[in-house]
Amino acid sequence: MELEVADLACARGGVLVLEGVNFRLEAGEALMLRGPNGIGKTTLLRTLAGLQPPLAGRIDMPDEALAYGAHADGLKSTLTALENLRFWARVHGAGEGEIGRALDEFNLADLAERPAHSLSAGQKRRLGLARLLLTGRAIWALDEPTVSLDVESVRLFARAVERHLARGGMALMATHIDLGLAARALDLTPFRADPDRAGKAGAGKDSAGGAGKAARPPEDPFSGAEDLA
Amino acid sequence: MELEVADLACARGGVLVLEGVNFRLEAGEALMLRGPNGIGKTTLLRTLAGLQPPLAGRIDMPDEALAYGAHADGLKSTLTALENLRFWARVHGAGEGEIGRALDEFNLADLAERPAHSLSAGQKRRLGLARLLLTGRAIWALDEPTVSLDVESVRLFARAVERHLARGGMALMATHIDLGLAARALDLTPFRADPDRAGKAGAGKDSAGGAGKAARPPEDPFSGAEDLA
Amino acid sequence: MSIWEYANPKKFMETTARFMPWLVGLTAVTLIPGLAWGYFFTPEAENFGSSVKIIYIHVPSATIAINAWIMMLVASLIWLVRRHHVSALAAKAAAPVGLTMTLIALITGAVWGQPMWGTWWAWDPRLTSFLVLFIFYLGYMALWEAIENPDTAADLTAILCIVGSVFALLSRYAVMFWPQGLHQGASLSMDRAEHVADVYYWPLVLSLIGFGLLFLTLVLYRTRTEVRARRLKALEARERMA
Amino acid sequence: MIALLVRDIRLAMRAGGGFGLGLAFFLIAVMLVPFGVGPEGGLLGTIAPGILWIAALLACLLSLDRIFTLDYEDGTLDLLATSPLPMEGVVAMKALAHWLTTGLPLTIAAPVLGLLLNLPESAYYWLVVTFLLGTPALSFIGTFGAALTVGVKRGGLLLSLLVLPLYIPSLTFGAEALRRGAEGMANTVPLLMLAGITLGTIALLPFVAAQAIRINLR
Amino acid sequence: MIALLVRDIRLAMRAGGGFGLGLAFFLIAVMLVPFGVGPEGGLLGTIAPGILWIAALLACLLSLDRIFTLDYEDGTLDLLATSPLPMEGVVAMKALAHWLTTGLPLTIAAPVLGLLLNLPESAYYWLVVTFLLGTPALSFIGTFGAALTVGVKRGGLLLSLLVLPLYIPSLTFGAEALRRGAEGMANTVPLLMLAGITLGTIALLPFVAAQAIRINLR
Ligand code: HEM
Numbered sequence A, B: 001m002e003l004e005v006a007d008l009a010c011a012r013g014g015v016l017v018l019e020g021v022n023f024r025l026e027a028g029e030a031l032m033l034r035g036p037n038g039i040g041k042t043t044l045l046r047t048l049a050g051l052q053p054p055l056a057g058r059i060d061m062p063d064e065a066l067a068y069g070a071h072a073d074g075l076k077s078t079l080t081a082l083e084n085l086r087f088w089a090r091v092h093g094a095g096e097g098e099i100g101r102a103l104d105e106f107n108l109a110d111l112a113e114r115p116a117h118s119l120s121a122g123q124k125r126r127l128g129l130a131r132l133l134l135t136g137r138a139i140w141a142l143d144e145p146t147v148s149l150d151v152e153s154v155r156l157f158a159r160a161v162e163r164h165l166a167r168g169g170m171a172l173m174a175t176h177i178d179l180g181l182a183a184r185a186l187d188l189t190p191f192r193a194d195p196d197r198a199g200k201a202g203a204g205k206d207s208a209g210g211a212g213k214a215a216r217p218p219e220d221p222f223s224g225a226e227d228l229a
Numbered sequence C: 001m002s003i004w005e006y007a008n009p010k011k012f013m014e015t016t017a018r019f020m021p022w023l024v025g026l027t028a029v030t031l032i033p034g035l036a037w038g039y040f041f042t043p044e045a046e047n048f049g050s051s052v053k054i055i056y057i058h059v060p061s062a063t064i065a066i067n068a069w070i071m072m073l074v075a076s077l078i079w080l081v082r083r084h085h086v087s088a089l090a091a092k093a094a095a096p097v098g099l100t101m102t103l104i105a106l107i108t109g110a111v112w113g114q115p116m117w118g119t120w121w122a123w124d125p126r127l128t129s130f131l132v133l134f135i136f137y138l139g140y141m142a143l144w145e146a147i148e149n150p151d152t153a154a155d156l157t158a159i160l161c162i163v164g165s166v167f168a169l170l171s172r173y174a175v176m177f178w179p180q181g182l183h184q185g186a187s188l189s190m191d192r193a194e195h196v197a198d199v200y201y202w203p204l205v206l207s208l209i210g211f212g213l214l215f216l217t218l219v220l221y222r223t224r225t226e227v228r229a230r231r232l233k234a235l236e237a238r239e240r241m242a
Numbered sequence D, E: 001m002i003a004l005l006v007r008d009i010r011l012a013m014r015a016g017g018g019f020g021l022g023l024a025f026f027l028i029a030v031m032l033v034p035f036g037v038g039p040e041g042g043l044l045g046t047i048a049p050g051i052l053w054i055a056a057l058l059a060c061l062l063s064l065d066r067i068f069t070l071d072y073e074d075g076t077l078d079l080l081a082t083s084p085l086p087m088e089g090v091v092a093m094k095a096l097a098h099w100l101t102t103g104l105p106l107t108i109a110a111p112v113l114g115l116l117l118n119l120p121e122s123a124y125y126w127l128v129v130t131f132l133l134g135t136p137a138l139s140f141i142g143t144f145g146a147a148l149t150v151g152v153k154r155g156g157l158l159l160s161l162l163v164l165p166l167y168i169p170s171l172t173f174g175a176e177a178l179r180r181g182a183e184g185m186a187n188t189v190p191l192l193m194l195a196g197i198t199l200g201t202i203a204l205l206p207f208v209a210a211q212a213i214r215i216n217l218r
């Protein structure tokens, strides 16, 4: 099993954000996505999760292999922690045993019967992370998973990731802090889309077909600047 | 100007969370609130901000001296960054010059005309922090201010805090990461409310008036367990 | 020794535990004979037929339904002013009882209206204001249910109860502008000779007292349950922190 | 999929979840009519079929924005979209849960409200029949509307605006079938149309709505 | 304080902000009536005053949960509570903004809809007068209801349940004054009551609502 991303371009709110993203991830590997605020980490992760189509390029991985963890945790505040996990377990076909293990792994056993709205920010986050174990999926794509976590919980999480990798899983994380994991880092800064490129290309002569290199994102038909007048 | 907290007790969702909190902050000082997830950092900050009444104890500070920064940023997603700031400036009576300075200090000038919903997580956070400069208040009480910020923005923020302290301000921050500020830390773990105390006292004989030491939070009249039958 | 002492949950539980059985007994000895007397030992009215006997349920339940709201209003005020937890819980406990009484009055009224007026329902001012009361009970209970923190819920429902009372009075006055309706005037008041014949009078009084006691019993029972529920919550919270 | 249905119904039953409130709104909206129009029985009886249908429709409408918006705001919808459940199934289950917690209770309560409005005796049977045939369409159409507006912050009003015109055929046929039935006239045609609309929306709209959600998440 | 008013109106004008939607709902709800009740002119004219008032009330209702919930969810309300503005002022401004973006447009649009419903000629003057006198109360009462339910997730339906009964006096007096006015009868008493309720709610409810918000933030 592997994840290969080739020449990927993605947009957010109609604006081209990243292009030419290339990387490869093998079983047991983790990749940390780095880059300043607004570079496009969230955009990239959402594209990989299939929530938005790539503008260009390829994403090669098996179907239904990726578990996405977003900024928001997807918790129902009136359900208890356990009920929340049980719902996701049933959606992904996981059993009761796995729920118990997920609770233990994130030190949530004491909070199992509490409604989610009465948890503190970090406790909620832990619950959101526990869900990952129930998906049974190999590729974890996580957006700032450690937000609000205290030092101890960060360690719990790092250990959970290590175990996941040891089982042959993969992880892809956007984070600004150091988790102490042995992982490659991928800085997204070089892939920032050139804001001028689209305009320049559109001004060229062969703008009719957009049949340039396949990996180039298609031109925005409105980006030509010369006939604005 | 100073902030003094004496024997403070606070509750969250009707449950006593912290008691006997004591500290003192002088002009130019910063205090980092530490403690594991769920210890009560958010609860303490909300109490200081006056959003919930303390159960017992004293909070001594001038009126309207505290600016609160919560987990949520209080941004209107359909307004632009500038419009958002301008609203808060008018609420707090700050002028246009201060808005410009706040934008500069958090490197937001380029984003000023963007609607807030099109900002990335870290950009939103920066905008939320810029609001603090417009309140003109001396005590900043911030709940995990650096969530989602990249390294560069954390540095911007640290510098803004330092400038605020140099002007004679104070800061009180709950955070799990190290900001590189010269600041005292206050670990909240020792103030965790003793879960048995309330019950024991309630079971005692003189539970009628609750007229014990003034600093003690009043008994929860329902905590006596003996005649549940 | 002040009456406020009973606002302490512990004291309240002890005291009520002592006289609950007596109260239940007293309710039984007024309500059962009252209703039995009314149903089996009064003559049928010449122009009302046997349907007149519904009066022994209809009038007391209607009376209690209104008074239950007034009791909730008073309890809410006490909670807001003196912050006695038991009074908040008593208001909460009274709502479902009041709602049920309102429902009983509405249903018996409808059942009675069919033979009397030839219709189950008419938009008569009195009936209409009763329907409004029904809605107020529903809203009050829904608000209690919707808010998790019990003290917050107590505060907000108390505010709703007070504001709601004002608006309930206003709407009562508003429907007076409608053409006057079919409903009976006062039957027990001042000049009873004019309204209800003596044979119907005493059983009615008895069942009124019975319904009053029934209300008291139910409210106390439910208040005790609410106190226990709160204690359970406090205990759970304690275990959680430990 | 069943897990989703169970969860949605459970959420509706929990504090603040909205079960019963649709019903309460129906009751109140019907009650308002005499306050506005005046208490005269004959007039009320004449307009009762239409009023009941309109009120049911508005009660449905008010609960529509719970269908997806909560799940969207707390991130659940993103996670569901990446889960093994097909989005079409998710949409269908949500519509079904909405009907079970709104349309069905309305159907059961409608006869009581008919009493309040002096509905003629002959109409009660048809009241229940038309509601049973018609309300599922309200839920499925509403779910489609909710899917369209899921990205709009507090889109409740926009949602109403989009959905109300789509409700007009169901309303017209439903009220017409009820009125004719009450007067003892033949009402097979409007009844068939009503059922047809319901079947059509159940069969087709989940696919369209699922597509709308995918576009909105993008 | 003016800043708050300006901001609220501006937010309402922005995409998805809901300005105009209340109006649209009013339009559609009134339009539904002929579909439900049947197109007969005389009947429509008789019920028109009541229907117009009820529709206005429901249109108000639908936009109530925007008043505080958005500000609560994104943290603005916490920040406003710690700002120098008194909470009473915040509440009053929000109610005023709500009226300016809902009640006032409704008042202006109502005569047009009166045409659709065959409202008798004599009624148009009174339609505008009763709306002008009555709709501010709807906004202020609604703001109070919104303050009570601000902590309840997606409390829209609960809000309706709480607020609708509080609307009954305004509705009854408003519709009665309109009906009497249209028939050339004396309507000073209901008109005075209508105005009295509006003044009373404007004077008192902001204080109560501010208290409710403080309790909810706690
Ligand atoms: C659904 C229909 C009805 C409702 C909601 C209703 C409601 C009420 C209410 C609210 C009261 C006032 C109790 C009090 O003020 O202490 C009352 C009393 C009474 N009702 Fe009804 N009623 C209904 C139908 C009827 C009918 C059909 C009759 C008989 C023809 C009737 C006869 C009476 C009488 C005799 C009283 C006692 C009056 C008094 O003591 O003040 N009611 N009802």
Ligand SMILES: Nc1ncnc2c1ncn2[C@@H]1O[C@H](COP(=O)(O)OP(=O)(O)OP(=O)(O)O)[C@@H](O)[C@H]1O
Residues within 6 Å of the ligand: A012, A013, A014, A015, A017, A035, A036, A037, A038, A039, A040, A041, A042, A043, A044, B117, B118, B119, B120, B121, B122, B123, B148, B150
């Ligand atoms: N709806 C939108 N419309 C237009 N631009 C947007 C929209 N949402 C985000 N953007 C822009 O797209 C870029 C990428 O945003 P993204 O959220 O992917 O960044 P990020 O790397 O996750 O940043 P952060 O570390 O702050 O979370 C940013 O410059 C942002 O301003």
Ligand SMILES: Nc1ncnc2c1ncn2[C@@H]1O[C@H](COP(=O)(O)OP(=O)(O)OP(=O)(O)O)[C@@H](O)[C@H]1O
Residues within 6 Å of the ligand: A117, A118, A119, A120, A121, A122, A123, A148, B012, B013, B014, B015, B017, B035, B036, B037, B038, B039, B040, B041, B042, B043, B044
């Ligand atoms: N609504 C509520 N009802 C009951 N208990 C609550 C409620 N909200 C929070 N709590 C509990 O109160 C305690 C304090 O919560 P608080 O949010 O103050 O913690 P915190 O120190 O800010 O944690 P974090 O670092 O995770 O943000 C926690 O144990 C939490 O579970």
Ligand SMILES: [Mg+2]
Residues within 6 Å of the ligand: A041, A042, A043, A143, B120, B121, B122
């Ligand atoms: Mg991001």
Ligand SMILES: [Mg+2]
Residues within 6 Å of the ligand: A120, A121, A122, B041, B042, B043, B143
């Ligand atoms: Mg916190």
